[in-house]
Amino acid sequence: MIAIAKPFLGEEEKQAVGSVIDSGMIACGAVVEEFERRYAAAGRFYDVGIAEEHAVSFACGMSTQGTVPVFAVYSSFLQRGYDMLIHDVGILGLHVILGVDRAGLVGEDGETHHGCFDPMYLSQVPGMTVLCPASFAELRRMLHRAVEEIDGPVAVRYPRGGQGCYQDDGGDGTFACLREGEDTTILTYGILVNQALDAADLLAQKGIRARVLKLNQICPLDSAAVKEALSGTERLLMLEDCMATGCVGQRIAAILAQERVEPRCLTLKNLGGRFAPQGTVDQLYRAFGLDARSVADSVEEMLHEQ
Secondary structure, eight states: OTTTSTTSSOHHHHHHOOEEEEOGGGGGSHHHHHHHHHHGGGTOEEEOOSOHHHHHHHHHHHHHTTOOEEEEEEHHHHGGGHHHIIIIIITTTOOOEEEEESOBOOSTTOTTSOBOSHHHHHHTSTTOEEEOOSSHHHHHHHHHIIIIIOOSOEEEEOOSSOOOSOOOOOOSSSEEEEEOOSSEEEEEEGGGHHHHHHHHHHHHTTTOOEEEEEESEEESOOHHHHHHHHTTOSEEEEEOSSOSTTOHHHHHHHHHHHTTOOOSEEEEESOTTSOOOSSOHHHHHHHHTOSHHHHHHHHHHHHHHO
16 A cells, blocks of 8 residues: 555654555555565565455454554455444444545546445444545645544545645645635545646636635544534535445535535535446546536536526
């Protein structure tokens, strides 16, 4: 997992990490190979093969013995360990860190590799914290928090490939404001912040000022933080590359309704109820209306409805 070895963790965090558990082909990554070379002989790197259910329980056993295990796994393959996430990790509240690779749409890896379910199934586990870095700087910060600061199970989900134009650090809060605006709010998380910011640029060309908010974590969602960030928002567009049922946008909408601060107009842009086919990420963004142009068009439709 790219987040375990340098440059994403300093020596302090490398020493704090008790063991890295890998499943299948993830160990082929250059940085994971470095961690394996440096620490396997010391019993701190374990390749369990394609046995994700076992890997989750293995991490739990390590955690009960006082170590800090990190399980590097693709989002779509972690689905196999859902039972263990609930019964072994969740119920015991163990400090197990999940490095969830291939989060969101992954492109040519194929339709079986899209990580479009973990925002829902991870958020269902009581006590789970789910962090969503959108840049390398945020990945460093969130891994430090996962290892050193947060109790209980933590998932750090990141996409295939590198960062986009957004390369800043949104801090430790639940929300980070990336752009101010009063006509509408675009809310998203992870690598999709780049599409949201590009959409805001397109809207600005037409005199529309869009505020762009990113979620640093999607679980737990603090009602007070949601209310503070979105109270007074009349038009809200939620952008995410996961399935519709149980998505973060639905949870945000429920909180706003319970707090009596729901927007006048709400648009949820996601994958709906369809499996994503194979294709480049850009092709899939356009197919599902998640690209900057489609987001800008949806915002304009909301403005015209008022």
